[in-house]
Amino acid sequence: MTKRGWDVTIVAPEGDGAEAIAKAGGITFVGVKRSKKAGFGWLTFGSSLKRTIPSLLNGGGFDVALVEWQAVAGTISSLKNAGTPWLIVDRSPPVFRSLAGRLQWFEYQRAWRLASSKNGANGSVLKSQALADWHRAKQRIVEPTTLMEAGVDVSKFSVANFSGPMTIIHHGQLDEEREIERIVHIGEVLSARGMDFKIKIAGSGNRLTALQKIAYLQDWLEVVGPLPSEKIPEFLASGHLAIFPLPDSKIWRLASPLKVREWAAVGLPMILSDITPHRSVGERTWIRLVTPHAPFDEWADCVEDLLKENLVSLGKQARVDAESEFDWNYTTEELHARLLELKGG
Known part of the structure; x- marks a missing residue:
């Protein structure tokens, strides 16, 4: 997206390698906390986003936000207050069948409820047509949808x-x-x-x-x-x-x-x-x-x-x-x- 003329800021958990990759591509990186303990990651991630996003939006002059479903609960209020349009990004539903996986499903379903609410997202970005069709069948799709299949450099x-x-x-x-x-x-x-x-x-x-x-x-x-x-x-x-x-x-x-x-x-x-x-x-x-x-x-x-x-x-x-x-x-x-x-x- 930077090659297309966008100024990009990535907000992501610290210590997972994202910062080095972002900086190598000339992209601004803002790190937030996320526990590595199974079942607690989404709680600490959401809390950290709620502390970080308001000041970032106030000083950044952002035109639009792409929000992965894991980050919706921690950012939606700040985006609404700032008047920043946003799209929910869904690259994959939770995969694992463990207790941690069931907790992730709770957060996944909550993210889509928030995104499809009256003051929710301005659309969705999905990684496959099959995923878009699945959400439509569940009657929780956020239109308009944008397909962005996995790419490779x-x-x-x-x-x-x-x-x-x-x-x-x-x-x-x-x-x-x-x-x-x-x-x-x-x-x-x-x-x-x-x-x-x-x-x-x-x-x-x-x-x-x-x-x-x-x-x-x-x-x-x-x-x-x-x-x-x-x-x-x-x-x-x-x-x-x-x-x-x-x-x-x-x-x-x-x-x-x-x-x-x-x-x-x-x-x-x-x-x-x-x-x-x-x-x-x-x-x-x-x-x-x-x-x-x-x-x-x-x-x-x-x-x-x-x-x-x-x-x-x-x-x-x-x-x-x-x-x-x-x-x-x-x-x-x-x-x-x-x-x-x-x-x-």
Whole structure:
């Protein structure tokens, strides 16, 4: 948005890396408190916003605010008093099924009630058409809606060179809710078939420790844990193909295919579960879809079949598609137009 002429100020929790990223992009950062204790984050975040936002609005001369649902309760009164138009931003409903997850659902539903109230938001920004349709079915959508699917800064990613041992890549949240260990079971089938390969997994989540224990016993599996953002492109570029057997649950049907877009930026062909967000990318030569809970043998068959094709050619097309369709310059066009409307420009 700064490249489009906007002066941007980000208000976000301190100590999670957002400040360094913002400053590197020439963006003003204002840090607020947020407890890392499960179930208490939204309480401390909201209280800190209520203390910080009034003075920020009084001195900032802001034309419009984008407010993620987690921040609505802590900012709505200040925005109303300042007369600042705002849009509620929903990138994802809560994912986890734990007690903390149920508390997040309470806050999520409250945020949408506040946003849809008489003095609420001037619209909503949603990450997928499926999420917009879901809110409409729940009769809590805030019109007009703006779609802003997950984008990627393509220029930060170098193209995979497809050298070395055949390597299957996965990077993302390593959570039970994503059934991430299905990747390991696919690897077990490939290993039993005598294939010479590696699976490299990076990320953080509630199954990281379990995956690392498995990797200790399998020489074809490498689990490196979380990576700093500047190391992610290099990690992805070391692969020959990417894989994501995400389950077909309600929460994932509402998702935006961020990982698909990142992997395309690297030029990686990929094998994905046949679910709504993956289908939303459209038919691509570099994507293979597999029924989400198909037998692991079927996933392994797809890996072997894809490896028989020209990966370099498929990867080049993936990169071209990423440059023309998935870059932030493209995915923020609709949002930019909506913000200009609110500003009156």
